Amino acid sequence: MNISPAAPIITLFVGALLTYLFGRTYPKPKFTGLFSLLFLVIALVELLNLYPGGGRVTYSLWGAQTFLEANGLAIFLGVVAVGLGILVLIYDVSHMKDSPGLGRYYALILLMIAGAIGIGFAGDLFNLFVFFEVMAIPSYALVAFRKEKWEPVEAAVKYTIMSISGSLLALGGISIIFMYTGNLDLNTLAQSAANMDPGMAIAAAGLIIAGFGVKVAIVPLHMWLPDAYQAAPSGISALLSGITSGAGAIAMLKALAILLPTGTHPGVVLIIFGIISMFVGNFMALVQKDLKRMLAYSSIAHMGYVVMAIGLALNYLPIAGEYAFRGASFHILNHAVMKGGAFLCAGAILQSIGTSDLHEMRGIGRKNVLVGVAFAFFALALAGVPPLNGFISKFFICKGGVDAGGWGIVAMSLLILNSAISLGYYLPALNTILFSRDISERAEKARPVSAWICVPIVVMVILTVLLGVYPEFGLKIVNPAVQYLMGFAGGL
Amino acid sequence: MMPVYVLCAILFLTGIYGVVAKKNLIKIIIGIFLMVQSVALLLLILGYAAGEVGGLFQTIGLITMIGGLAVMSLMIVTAVRLHEKYGTFDISEIRRLKG
Numbered sequence: 063m064n065i066s067p068a069a070p071i072i073t074l075f076v077g078a079l080l081t082y083l084f085g086r087t088y089p090k091p092k093f094t095g096l097f098s099l100l101f102l103v104i105a106l107v108e109l110l111n112l113y114p115g116g117g118r119v120t121y122s123l124w125g126a127q128t129f130l131e132a133n134g135l136a137i138f139l140g141v142v143a144v145g146l147g148i149l150v151l152i153y154d155v156s157h158m159k160d161s162p163g164l165g166r167y168y169a170l171i172l173l174m175i176a177g178a179i180g181i182g183f184a185g186d187l188f189n190l191f192v193f194f195e196v197m198a199i200p201s202y203a204l205v206a207f208r209k210e211k212w213e214p215v216e217a218a219v220k221y222t223i224m225s226i227s228g229s230l231l232a233l234g235g236i237s238i239i240f241m242y243t244g245n246l247d248l249n250t251l252a253q254s255a256a257n258m259d260p261g262m263a264i265a266a267a268g269l270i271i272a273g274f275g276v277k278v279a280i281v282p283l284h285m286w287l288p289d290a291y292q293a294a295p296s297g298i299s300a301l302l303s304g305i306t307s308g309a310g311a312i313a314m315l316k317a318l319a320i321l322l323p324t325g326t327h328p329g330v331v332l333i334i335f336g337i338i339s340m341f342v343g344n345f346m347a348l349v350q351k352d353l354k355r356m357l358a359y360s361s362i363a364h365m366g367y368v369v370m371a372i373g374l375a376l377n378y379l380p381i382a383g384e385y386a387f388r389g390a391s392f393h394i395l396n397h398a399v400m401k402g403g404a405f406l407c408a409g410a411i412l413q414s415i416g417t418s419d420l421h422e423m424r425g426i427g428r429k430n431v432l433v434g435v436a437f438a439f440f441a442l443a444l445a446g447v448p449p450l451n452g453f454i455s456k457f458f459i460c461k462g463g464v465d466a467g468g469w470g471i472v473a474m475s476l477l478i479l480n481s482a483i484s485l486g487y488y489l490p491a492l493n494t495i496l497f498s499r500d501i502s503e504r505a506e507k508a509r510p511v512s513a514w515i516c517v518p519i520v521v522m523v524i525l526t527v528l529l530g531v532y533p534e535f536g537l538k539i540v541n542p543a544v545q546y547l548m549g550f551a552g553g554l
Numbered sequence: 555m556m557p558v559y560v561l562c563a564i565l566f567l568t569g570i571y572g573v574v575a576k577k578n579l580i581k582i583i584i585g586i587f588l589m590v591q592s593v594a595l596l597l598l599i600l601g602y603a604a605g606e607v608g609g610l611f612q613t614i615g616l617i618t619m620i621g622g623l624a625v626m627s628l629m630i631v632t633a634v635r636l637h638e639k640y641g642t643f644d645i646s647e648i649r650r651l652k653g
Binding site for chain 2: 123127128188191192195199202203206209212215216218219222223226227229230233234237240241244246
């Protein structure tokens with residue numbers, strides 16, 4: 063079937079509107095969730111129909127031509143976002159059943175996912191920015207969704223202030239590029255950017271790194287992240303860490319790649335900030351007492367791995383580009399699966415014992431065996447233990463580092479060191495949850511977990527193992543993205 | 555044309571000053587609004603300098619303003635919720651927002 067590249071995005075926009083109206087007129091929470099799930103499934107089918115890419119749609123807004131393009135990268139990001147979205151919506155049918163205003167909640171989730179897909183599909187910097195905002199604005203509201211408590215509202219204020227400032231910086235960078243080239247089309251922009259003033263190109267690259275870096279949470283710009291992930295509903299934490307940070311990294315990559323011919327070296331900056339993010343994220347996670355906050359800091363570290371891989375790819379493009387891009391894309395996919403799963407487990411535990419304090423979780427894994435064992439899989443995968451998926455993507459990033467040689471090998475060894483450090487907090491957490499001798503009072507009285515919560519967690523465990531022992535399954539959608547990126551950044 | 559760009563930069567820096575240095579949440583929101591408007595203004599001026607009417611620059615400028623308005627209304631709502639909770643807009647008295 064021949065469908066337009068804009069179809070998945072339009073489906074989700076229409077879905078958001080209809081879900082909101084459905085939630086207003088038919089206030090039965092379970093059906094609102096399932097209704098919005100329908101649109102995500104349609105979007106997934108459309109995305110798989112577009113595989114492996116090709117096709118471009120031009121539309122005009124007040125006389126300005128803009129493009130949406132279905133390429134390997136777009137399909138990859140779309141499948142990751144929609145796939146995680148489907149699992150989280152199934153989870154939320156039970157997890158969010160007591161909250162009021164679920165029509166709004168699901169509509170905002172659909173908009174956020176539409177924005178993330180749009181970042182992949184954007185064929186010019188204008189669409190890239192617009193979809194970045196479409197993704198960002200619902201996420202502010204979703205963090206503050208439980209507005210009767212003080213933590214979510216405060217975290218959302220902090221997140222909004224930092225994130226909107228970042229978006230404006232990125233827009234400043236984009237307008238500098240446009241000012242000097244008069245062109246925003248990603249396919250031809252590199253040629254027009256080649257004779258840009260080098261000083262202005264450096265300014266634009268700096269603004270773009272700082273701007274999109276807020277969403278990716280590279281380290282000096284990460285302050286909002288632990289608060290937001292801890293205070294948001296667990297499904298939203300999973301979506302934020304799985305989709306928005308990955309999509310932010312891809313937005314940054316797309317905008318920076320076109321500045322390569324100007325003689326700037328954004329890759330070096332990304333490698334340095336990636337390494338700083340890994341260390342700060344992992345060391346801060348070591349001292350956390352709260353499971354969701356610990357996972358949030360570990361997200362910073364994992365995005366550090368991705369940013370470092372992107373930096374390696376951009377800096378040593380012809381020799382190391384392939385494996386570094388493959389590592390970055392595969393790690394975005396794996397991070398969505400394993401960190402999303404870990405957040406869903408944390409949410410399930412939070413729901414059954416009423417707190418996310420690690421000390422109160424002693425022995426919960428023996429009460430809720432499924433959640434405990436699933437958390438073990440996710441924690442080990444996040445630490446990069448061999449047969450699981452986290453290992454494979456870290457291996458690709460390391461291969462990229464070795465290909466690059468010189469400083470690439472230094473960066474790679476720091477990544478391995480950081481994986482070892484991260485075991486230092488995953489293993490104690492695992493020990494507390496699964497192997498603790500005494501069982502805490504709250505865990506003793508833990509409520510059983512609903513089947514709606516178990517199903518997505520089990521699916522994610524299966525994916526974690528499958529992507530680890532049979533990575534070709536994941537590479538099927540990763541490889542077209544790598545091919546596109548090599549052509550996009552390398553052919554310039 | 556250059557002085558106009560400098561004015562936009564000054565407006566943007568004023569906004570950043572508001573966000574970074576002010577303690578009152580409403581003043582921070584005003585600072586963000588100044589940043590949004592300065593970027594939108596820059597885009598509109600760039601469009602004017604390029605001699606286009608209703609082109610890409612102006613579209614981006616318009617969309618920036620719309621996005622800015624959405625964020626602004628959201629922030630004002632959250633600020634009102636915080637005021638109901640604490641009876642103040644002073645962020646140094648609101649626990650989590652320190653640092």
